Amino acid sequence: MRSISSLTSLVARQNRSRAVAAFAQIRHSHGLVVPYTHVAVTPFVNGVPSEQVRELHPVEKKWDFWTSSDAFLGAKPTVWGLTQVPYGEVWVLENGSVLKEGNHICLPSKVKAVKNIHTVSFGVVSPALKSQDGVSVNAYAVVYIKVTDAVKSALYVDPESNNFDSERAAAKVVKRTLEQNVATLSVGSSGSLLDSAASALAQKVESALKAKSADYGIEVEGVEIRGAFPASLNIPDRLRALDPPLLLDDQAGHGLAADYWTSVLTPAFFQKYKYGSRKEVVTPAAVSLEWSIPSPPDYHHFNELPRQNSEPASDDKKKLAAAH
Incomplete structure (x- = not known):
């Protein structure tokens, strides 16, 4: 009987988690919800997409890393009165306060960053550099971290760029380490590395991150070197093209009210009054x-x-x- 009750509670928790996750996906939406779905039909070879699925805007080509973290959301949640923080998230306010998952009653305040309590990953691609073979290559690393101190991570200021958030700073450390070690790599035509070379480079990246983990408020859980690919393969653009297209400032949908379509859909025989x-x-x-x-x-x-x-x-x- 005890095993049956525990199984029932486990199923209930899973259903509740799915419901909360579904709610979290649309918590920033307004009256008109237009879902975007990317069907993963692009095959991956050696850990990277085999083709570029769409053209990139010049602004998108400036991105130097990707991440599964919510820390860099363009639209931050609103804190006012009764506020609900979704499951798996921690909100860091500009005054340094922390809101964990659940319901809170708060005064008006701005959210500095949204931190995930579970493991997040980010990928960094180095600029094109000469390898030991004399081939121009892009080294690609995927790092797995966990935020242990949300406040320290969100309010960290990079002394070089004066940018906030330690996750961005961690990506810079990975990029710098890759740049320093590309010249020692021997690569083939497909960008594959020997297991020993990839393991040694991963250890160097992990050591560089662990040296800063106390300042960043993060814990490094693993580093994976996908390869050092010839620049002719255009790996950075292939990775960026997997994200949804960037909405531009002059694109339809920006700066419009939530009910902007009513004036278009209202039948002509209706009357509108200004009282x-x-x-x-x-x-x-x-x-x-x-x-x-x-x-x-x-x-x-x-x-x-x-x-x-x-x-x-x-x-x-x-x-x-x-x-x-």
């Missing part, structure tokens, strides 16, 4: 001739259709007389 002294009726003018008949119609219009001509022709007069 008060500025009442304005925007009902379109009627195009049917029936609207020119007075209501109730006078006696000589009972058996007639409305006509455009005010004075009927002579032949028409005879026809009307015969009809009467």
Whole structure:
């Protein structure tokens, strides 16, 4: 009986987690939700996509790493009154306060960063550099970390770039370590490395990160070297193209109200009013001739259709007389 009850509670927890996860995916939405789905049909070879799935905007080519973390969300959650923090997240406010998962009653405040309590991954691609073979290559590493101190991670300021967040700083450490060791690598035409070379480079990256883990408020859980690929394969662009397209400032959908479509979808025969002294009726003018008949119609219009001509022709007069 105990095993059955524990199994029931486990299923209930899993269903509740799925419901909370589904809610968390749309918590930043407004009235019009347009889902985006990327179907993973691109095959991967040696840990990288075999082709570029879409063209990139020039702004996207400036990105130097990808991450599964929510710390770099463009739109931060709103904290006002009753606030719910989704499962698996920690919100760090600008004043240094921390909101863990659950419901909170808060004064108005801004969210500095959204941190994940579970393991996150990020990938870093080095710029094209000469390898030991004299081939121009991009080294690619994937790192797995866990944030242990959300406040320290969110409020960390990089002394070189003056940018916030230690996860961004950790990506810079990985990039710098790759740049320093590309010249010692021997690569083939496909970008594959010997297991010993990849393992040695992974240990160097992990050691560089662990030296900063106390300052960054993170814990390094693993480093994976995917390869050092020839620059002709254009691996950085292939990786960036897997993300949803970037919404540009001049693209439809930016800066619009949540109900912007109502003026387009409202039928023309509806009336819109401005109440008060500025009442304005925007009902379109009627195009049917029936609207020119007075209501109730006078006696000589009972058996007639409305006509455009005010004075009927002579032949028409005879026809009307015969009809009467």
